[in-house]
Amino acid sequence: MTRQKAAIAAAAGGSAALLLGALAFQYLGGLAPCQLCIWQRWPHLAAVIIGLLALTLGLRALAWLGALAALTSAGIGVFHVGVEQKWWEGLASCTAGSIQGISTADLLNPSVDVAAVVRCDAIAWQMFGLSMAGWNVVISVALALIWIWAARRA
Numbered sequence: 001m002t003r004q005k006a007a008i009a010a011a012a013g014g015s016a017a018l019l020l021g022a023l024a025f026q027y028l029g030g031l032a033p034c035q036l037c038i039w040q041r042w043p044h045l046a047a048v049i050i051g052l053l054a055l056t057l058g059l060r061a062l063a064w065l066g067a068l069a070a071l072t073s074a075g076i077g078v079f080h081v082g083v084e085q086k087w088w089e090g091l092a093s094c095t096a097g098s099i100q101g102i103s104t105a106d107l108l109n110p111s112v113d114v115a116a117v118v119r120c121d122a123i124a125w126q127m128f129g130l131s132m133a134g135w136n137v138v139i140s141v142a143l144a145l146i147w148i149w150a151a152r153r154a
């Protein structure tokens with residue numbers, strides 16, 4: 001395997017690891033994701049698919065798209081960190097305790113289990129002073145740099 005292919009595999013694998021980590025926090029750790037958390041996952045899924053295509057089809061120029069995907073997730077993460085730190089307003093659907101989409105009948109019916117709204121401006125978990133969104137920014141930028149290194153070798 002060439003160094004370029006190894007870099008593409010590492011970058012795509014890093015995105016896959018981030019996705020698996022997020023799913024583990026959600027399903028094993030019981031930390032439900034907010035809207036912005038979910039949005040940060042989609043570009044990583046795209047990066048995994050791009051990496052598989054680049055490795056399978058030999059289209060190394062796809063590495064630029066992988067970098068864009070990683071940077072997109074990082075950008076959403078920066079916005080999310082700003083919302084968590086109260087630097088700016090977040091989405092109305094996840095910072096105001098919205099119950100949009102839930103019928104009045106369901107809200108008043110005690111036998112209907114209505115999940116709590118997951119707020120984007122509340123930090124559910126952090127390590128070394130960084131929230132999950134903050135760690136996503138750091139790791140996504142590192143992955144983007146790997147993608148860019150691979151793209152420049154094409």
